[in-house]
Amino acid sequence: MSESNNYQVLARRWRPQRFSEVVGQDHIVTTLKNAIIQKRVGQGYLFIGTRGTGKTTIARILAKALNCQSSDSPVPEPCCECASCQAIRDGSSLDVIEIDGASNRTIDNIRQIRDTVSIAPVSSRFKIYIIDEVHMLTKEAFNALLKTLEEPPAHVKFFFATTDPQKIPPTILSRVQKFELHRMDWNTLNAYLSMMAEKEGLKASPDAIAAVARAGNGSMRDALSVFDQVLAWGGESVTEKDVAALLGLTNREIIIELSDAIARKDHESALRCVGKVMEGGRDPEQFILSLVQFFRNLTVLKVTSDPGSLLEESPEYMAELKKAGEKYTIGQLTAAIDELLQILPKLSATEAKQTVLELAVLKLIHIRARISPDMIFAKLEALEKGSVLAEKEKENSEPKKKETPEGDVALAKQLFPGSRLGKNQ
Ligand SMILES: Nc1ncnc2c1ncn2[C@@H]1O[C@H](COP(=O)(O)OP(=O)(O)O)[C@@H](O)[C@H]1O
Ligand SMILES: [Mg+2]
Ligand SMILES: [Zn+2]
Incomplete structure (x- = not known):
């Protein structure tokens, strides 16, 4: 991978080309396929969702399906082989026009579109306008767009995408079919990344993948780009430690070590753990948040034997967590979380971050030692x-x-x- 100059980032190489490859958005994929089968495809669609969940991807697949030449009418799944499918994939189709609403937000930009909609498609069934970040258009631009949306020529389709539907005028909203994309939950990201790593022949531990999936924070694109960075950093085989180091997170080993020290009421070791965090140049606030997450996870494992989607961890690490949790009562865990959350604002208000962290872990020992x-x-x-x-x-x-x-x-x-x-x- 590293010797190649034209390395294509994972998010591009892994952009789904067919509906069947899109994950986590079955509610939309099914509806769109059915609309095609029943020949009830609308003229305007709005895809709503956070970044990296598949808005552009789905809009392009739908464009391919509508214009696919493998049949004499739109197909529920594009062939991805015909000239039209290939042109849309390469971004060279003259009939599928992608516009970035953020940088083409003026009335003049929209007028240009309006002037071209009446012209028949060059070589396809439909002329399709995909307008991304459509909420960025100016009020005047929306008004101009509305005119076109009211009576579009039969050969024209509009696919809009937005992260912020609140900013779109109701007059526009009422003229399109709206689809809300789901945020990618951790399980979906984790399973997808594992499958991808295997197909790519990447060596990454389950804990590393779990951490990348967490870092994706609901976005497939973010998860994939973190994965790219981790591969560039960690090279051949990627561990949870690499991911933690890259993202400035406190790695698991230190947290487990600290937890053991707290459980043993070993003040010295606990302070050494804080020292390690600071030496490693980790973000102190991240460290507190990692600890909060850790104690929260121990609590979850104490109250349920089947955490399901409550825990974003690999089974191996979950076993470790369970063991760590045996050393605390639920009362101690919740008190620890309380304490840590109170520390957070104090931390950002001072330069003496190490001292605040040290105080925090000493208090955790006190909580552990306290009799409930x-x-x-x-x-x-x-x-x-x-x-x-x-x-x-x-x-x-x-x-x-x-x-x-x-x-x-x-x-x-x-x-x-x-x-x-x-x-x-
Ligand atoms: N639902 C999804 N299934 C599979 N991959 C996805 C999905 N959503 C996003 N991705 C990945 O993230 C990249 C960016 O997705 P994109 O559709 O452009 O997101 P956005 O919602 O921001 O328009 C894609 O190239 C793909 O690799
Ligand atoms: Mg997009
Ligand atoms: Zn095709």
Whole structure:
């Protein structure tokens, strides 16, 4: 890969050419195919969705399907072989005109379109205008467009794409069929990237792919471009560590190491972990967010044995998480998350980031060491079963009646003299 000068980025090489290759948008693909089969294709379509979910891709496939020469009428799946399909793929079709709405937003730009719509297609069934980021058009441009949309010649189709439908006037919206693309969920991205890596012969660990899929954050294009960067960085075989390093994330090893240190109440090791994060030039806020995610994942694994789509992790790593989670109670985990979320704003307000991080992990140890009301009641039950201590306990207090946290702390102080309890420590 690296020796080739004309490396084509994954997002381009892997742009779906047929409806069957589009993932995660079955609701749209099925509707469009049916419309073609039933010969009820509309004149205007609007594809709505975040970046990199398939708006342009679907618009181009639909254009190919409508103009495909493999049959004498539109086909539900383009052949991808005929001259028309190939020209559309290469962007050289004279009858499929792609316009970037962001840079052609004036009334003059739209007038140019209006002047050409009446001219018959050069060599195809339909003349198709694909206008991307259509919400960027000026008010005047929309008005000019509206005229054309009201009575378009039979051979003309308009496919619009937008990330921001709010900005499109209702008069335009009411004249097109709207399709909302789904955000790519992690499972979809993860499965697609795994399949792609295998077909491309890329060596990437499941954890690395899981991390790339997370970084895609709902966008296939973003996931693929992160994958490109990771390959350029990591070379032959890509690990989760490469992905973390590239994205400035804290890698799993440090987080697991830190979690072990917290569970052991090992202050020194915990501080060393913070040191590693800072030395590695990682973003301190990312580090806190990774920790939040980590404790959140442990919580999820504690409350359900079948996390399904709640966890964006490979099965291998999930097993590791489960093990890490055994060292905490749910109360401790949620308290840890609370604490970390409170740290975040403090972090951005100061230059002393390392100190804030150190303080954060020390507090996590404190939370881990803290005795929760649950534990106190468990101890009490155990005590009740023993005779001598149970007597003493009766003398001192009536534990079952004490339900306020203050009561719990006071009681715990009696039961565990010397332990450091309470909110302000
Ligand atoms: N639904 C999808 N299925 C498969 N690949 C996709 C999908 N959506 C996007 N991609 C990938 O991302 C790239 C960009 O997609 P594109 O359709 O241009 O996104 P946009 O929604 O921003 O117009 C494609 O070339 C393809 O590699
Ligand atoms: Mg696009
Ligand atoms: Zn064709």
